[in-house]
Amino acid sequence: MCYREFGPARSVAAELADGYTVYFYDRRGRGESGDTSPYSVQREIEDLRAVIDATGEVPFVMGQSSGAALVLEAAASGVPMRKLAAYESPFVGLRPDKDGHPRDYLAQLDGLLARGDRGGAVGYFMVDMVGAPRFVPLMMRMMPKVWKQLQAVAHTVPNDARVMGSSFEVPTERFSTIGTPSLIMGGSKSKTEMLTAQERIAGAIPGAKHEVLAGQTHQVSPKALAPQLRAFFV
Structure with missing residues (x-):
């Protein structure tokens, strides 16, 4: 539910602004971005491509949580990126309901x-x-x-939920087509299923780098995230 004025994006941008030109945007329906109906993940991928095209270059791309899943889906769809970094895409499956069946x-x-x-x-x-x-x-x-x-x-x-494929399971076959150099990150204090998901994502992407940030949860500190991005985005 984050956008430029609500959530971590502005703080992450501030941590990187002295060494990079940082672009961050409101996803559709949030902040100052308009909404369209019906929704489709492909439209969001096109939104990201439009932002990338507006930079006039092939940039580094980073996403967090469902935004990280969107970045991965975009890379699998061939959106040009120099490198991509993803922090804790929540491919953790569906929690059981009271009757024991997966929740919809x-x-x-x-x-x-x-x-x-x-x-x-x-x-x-x-x-x-x-x-x-x-x-x-x-x-x-x-x-x-x-x-x-x-x-x-x-x-x-x-x-x-649609970006996560509704089932919230790692689409390993699709991610195996990603050719962009990738950094997949999680926090050491996150839940086991979240950490396992990051391992599976990294294992699906050819040559992906996997890092666990000490002391971090899903709400990662921008100050902890920035050094990882600086080391990778070169």
Whole structure:
């Protein structure tokens, strides 16, 4: 649910700005970017290609979380990149529901939004998908500015589920076609399934480099991320 003014992008850009020209953008439906319907992952890949084309060069590209999955999908689709870095694409499968069957994230999100329950969609994402304690959405509601920002982009959360292929499983066959030099990263304090996912992603991409950042979780510190990017983006 991040964009230029909400989330880590601006802080990461600030860490790199003294050595790189950094471009970062609002994904469609977020911040100042418009929305279009119906959504498709291919449109988001075209958005990234448009940003890359606007730079006038073949740049280094970095994404975090579902943004990292989007970067990988774009590389597999042939979008030109000099190198790519991905931090914790959440290819962790689907959590079980009360009946033991995998949850259908996409259907649940689409249903909540169809009923106009944007807050419910945010809560479902945080608790049922990410695994946060159930008090977290209640705590967020007590921070009006943050809660308003989250609700404003709630309609884009299903887009991320579609980027993840709905099943949230590593598309190893597709990623095996990536020819871009790749750095796949995770945090040492992240959940086991997240770390395993990064290993599988790195194993699928020919020649990919895999790094585990000491002391980091899914909410990686820009100061911890920047040295890895500086070492790789040369």
